[in-house]
Amino acid sequence: MEAEENKFSLLDDGLFRVRGDDGVRECSLPEVLAALQADAVASFDGLQAHQEQAWYAFLVQLAAMIRARTDRTGDLDTSDWRSGCLDLAEGNENAWHLVVSDVTEPAFMQSPVPEGSLDEAKYKSDIPSPSSLDVLVTSKNHDVKQTPIRYPRTEHWIYALITLQTMEGFLGRGNYGIARMNGGFGNRPLVGLAPGLSFGERFRRDVRVLAETHDDTVLWDADGRFKLLWTEPWDGAKASAISLDNCDPYVIEICRRIRFTMDDGSLTCWRANTKGQRLNVPSSLSGQTEDPWTPVDKGEDKALTLGGGGFTYRKLTDILSGNYERPVTLERQSNDAGAMFVTARSLVRGQGKTEGLHHRDIFVPGEASGFFSQGSDLWQKLAEISEQRVEMVQEVESRVLRPAVAALLTGGRRDEQPDWDVVQPWIDAFDTRVNEVFFEKLWAAVNLDKRQAQNAWEHFLKTEACSQFEAATENVPIPDLRKWRALSAARSIFESRIRDTLEMAYDDESSSTDTDE
Numbered sequence: 001m002e003a004e005e006n007k008f009s010l011l012d013d014g015l016f017r018v019r020g021d022d023g024v025r026e027c028s029l030p031e032v033l034a035a036l037q038a039d040a041v042a043s044f045d046g047l048q049a050h051q052e053q054a055w056y057a058f059l060v061q062l063a064a065m066i067r068a069r070t071d072r073t074g075d076l077d078t079s080d081w082r083s084g085c086l087d088l089a090e091g092n093e094n095a096w097h098l099v100v101s102d103v104t105e106p107a108f109m110q111s112p113v114p115e116g117s118l119d120e121a122k123y124k125s126d127i128p129s130p131s132s133l134d135v136l137v138t139s140k141n142h143d144v145k146q147t148p149i150r151y152p153r154t155e156h157w158i159y160a161l162i163t164l165q166t167m168e169g170f171l172g173r174g175n176y177g178i179a180r181m182n183g184g185f186g187n188r189p190l191v192g193l194a195p196g197l198s199f200g201e202r203f204r205r206d207v208r209v210l211a212e213t214h215d216d217t218v219l220w221d222a223d224g225r226f227k228l229l230w231t232e233p234w235d236g237a238k239a240s241a242i243s244l245d246n247c248d249p250y251v252i253e254i255c256r257r258i259r260f261t262m263d264d265g266s267l268t269c270w271r272a273n274t275k276g277q278r279l280n281v282p283s284s285l286s287g288q289t290e291d292p293w294t295p296v297d298k299g300e301d302k303a304l305t306l307g308g309g310g311f312t313y314r315k316l317t318d319i320l321s322g323n324y325e326r327p328v329t330l331e332r333q334s335n336d337a338g339a340m341f342v343t344a345r346s347l348v349r350g351q352g353k354t355e356g357l358h359h360r361d362i363f364v365p366g367e368a369s370g371f372f373s374q375g376s377d378l379w380q381k382l383a384e385i386s387e388q389r390v391e392m393v394q395e396v397e398s399r400v401l402r403p404a405v406a407a408l409l410t411g412g413r414r415d416e417q418p419d420w421d422v423v424q425p426w427i428d429a430f431d432t433r434v435n436e437v438f439f440e441k442l443w444a445a446v447n448l449d450k451r452q453a454q455n456a457w458e459h460f461l462k463t464e465a466c467s468q469f470e471a472a473t474e475n476v477p478i479p480d481l482r483k484w485r486a487l488s489a490a491r492s493i494f495e496s497r498i499r500d501t502l503e504m505a506y507d508d509e510s511s512s513t514d515t516d517e
Contacts, residue, residue: 005101006094007262008154010108011082015098015154017045029096030081033063037075039200046155050357051134053190053345054163057293060203061250062088064210065227088227095231098154098161099260099267104233108158109165110259111234118259121235123270130160133258133269157260157267165230165254169349174273178255179244180294182287186305189346190293191319192329193372197341197361205336206329210250210292213328219290220249229278230254238276247279249290254278295324310358311344313438317390320371321383332372339366342439368443378446385445389457393434395501396465397427404494405472411482411489422476430468434461451504458505462498469494 008015014026020040027035035041036059047055066084070076076084089095092106100107103118115121127133130152169177170184181188194202215222226232226247234240236257257272281289287303288296295304304324309315318324320342330342342362348355364371370378405426406418441460445453469490478486499506 005262006097006099008098009093009096010098010158011085011093011096015158017155019043019045028078028082029085030078033059033081034076034078036063036200036203039198039204041199043199044155046153047159050347051159051163053188053347054167055159056199056202057188057190058162058166058252060206060210060292061252063203063207064214065248065250067207067211068214068222089231092231095228098158099262101261103259106231107260109161109230109254111230111232111254111257113257113259114233114235118261118270118272121257121272123257123259123272125268125270127269127271130156133157134160134163152267154267157269161258164256165258166252167347168255174275176255176274176277178253179277179279179281179285180253180287180289180291180303182303182305183283185349186287186303187346187349188291188294189304189306189344191295191304191311191327191342191344192293193332193336193364194341194343195336195338197343202343206292208335209329209333212333214249216328217249217290219244220247220251221245222249224248224251226251228252234274234278236272236274236276241276241278241280243280244289250292291327292329293327295319295327295330297324299323306346306348306358308348308350308355310348310356311346311360313435314390316342316344316360316362316439317386321387322374326372326374330372331374332369336369337366338369340364340369340372362439364439365443367446382442382445385450385453386442388454389438389442392457392461392501393431396461396498397430399501400494400497401427401430401465401468403497404469404490405476407490407493408472408476408478408486411478411486426468426472426476429471430464433464433468455504458502462502462505465494465498465502 010029012028014028014031016027016029016032018025018027018032018035019042020035021042024045025031032041044055062085063081065088066076066081069087070080070084072080085096086093089106094100094102095106096108098108100110103113104116106112113121113123166178167188169181169186171177177184178188192206195205196202224245224247226242227250229242229247229251232242234257255278257274259270261268261270286301287294287305288301289303291303296302297304304319306315319326332340342360342364344360345358347357368378368382370376371382373379402423405423406420409418409422410416437460441457445456448456473487473490
């Protein structure tokens with residue numbers, strides 16, 4: 001029976017403001033799942049951009065575990081989702097309340113305290129706001145203002161709690177991170193396919209894929225005891241870590257000891273340090289936890305840790321062309337049809353800072369869908385073309401543009417060292433332009449033979465390289481005394497080297513109009 005002091009039931013209270021076609025509704029968690037299933041969610045009021053990935057992964061993993069345990073093939077209604085959530089917690093409603101006064105019982109994403117009291121377990125109440133709870137490190141007031149929520153609602157605390165418990169890494173002694181990333185300083189990228197970009201379209205497809213592949217596991221146990229890690233008491237000792245083979249493949253992690261209490265009508269957040277991770281994960285695993293959205297680097301045998309550069313065409317080509325083991329959501333499944341999107345998201349963590357929230361959606365036309373079935377003829381063709389194109393871009397940048405712009409700066413004097421920091425913006429501008437159209441032009445190559453595809457790509461690179469070089473000749477600072485010598489030397493380098501690098505663009509100029517992508 002529910003204790004009187006328990007507050008904020010995610011199963012029964014309208015804690016989440018959901019915006020749809022009919023305005024904003026206050027929904028419980030089961031109502032949120034039903035609305036996503038009906039693709040009736042435009043956005044979640046109160047959810048910040050950097051929290052969206054954690055909230056999405058939480059909802060999909062939760063729904064997939066429920067789906068994998070039901071014989072129903074059609075849509076589930078709100079009561080089905082509610083009973084499914086409760087079953088995952090072995091019938092304990094406390095596990096779905098944000099505040100449970102008996103600390104020896106679980107609360108939402110808060111493990112029971114075996115010591116019997118927060119004082120005995122040395123919890124501290126030094127988290128004044130949701131902004132101080134989640135993973136975001138904001139040393140400067142640029143993209144997200146420090147402590148932006150002056151009057152937090154319950155949903156703000158819940159979003160921050162989910163983000164902390166499912167996305168956080170190592171943050172000093174006593175503050176350990178999740179298992180689903182490569183090391184304490186890594187991150188948990190999300191890369192997958194989606195039939196559309198709405199929350200509901202992505203949710204429905206990923207829940208289906210995860211439920212269908214629920215039993216395809218090596219590390220975990222599809223019948224594992226633990227589905228929600230916060231239902232088990234945790235004293236923070238290293239020896240109390242739970243092994244993977246006791247957990248469901250989509251177990252929802254927690255990584256910190258957190259408890260909420262109600263004091264004078266307000267929420268108070270408490271935390272305690274631990275001596276180890278909640279999940280017992282050998283370091284040799286390097287984040288290879290069969291995460292449904294995380295690619296694995298085959299060469300280095302570790303999960304992808306996205307860098308501050310984000311999801312550039314170079315990184316995505318690396319992931320899609322076979323150098324990475326694709327996660328299950330990035331493989332085209334039997335029920336996938338027509339055009340899709342590649343969706344990629346990650347909050348990149350740095351030491352004492354955040355290196356950006358990176359987000360990219362790439363449209364994939366139906367005729368290019370074979371690229372997402374590894375081993376197919378189209379995958380072989382596009383993987384080869386994409387890798388060659390990346391190498392060609394590198395050649396143009398290093399052999400053509402960089403030395404030509406450098407010659408402008410030095411006036412053609414070979415004994416003078418250029419300021420490479422001044423040269424770099426022209427290289428970056430060229431690379432940015434390539435990044436903008438890389439995949440659009442790659443999909444266009446599906447209907448071309450190898451020579452036509454290369455011809456079209458070389459003509460594109462030639463046009464963009466000429467554009468950047470001409471812009472450099474007009475804007476690079478050159479002393480008047482050296483101007484004509486500098487221009488002559490730079491143009492000589494550019495013209496000779498671009499012809500050597502992009503031979504087909506000059507040999508087949510007459511055919512370029514027939515093969516433009």
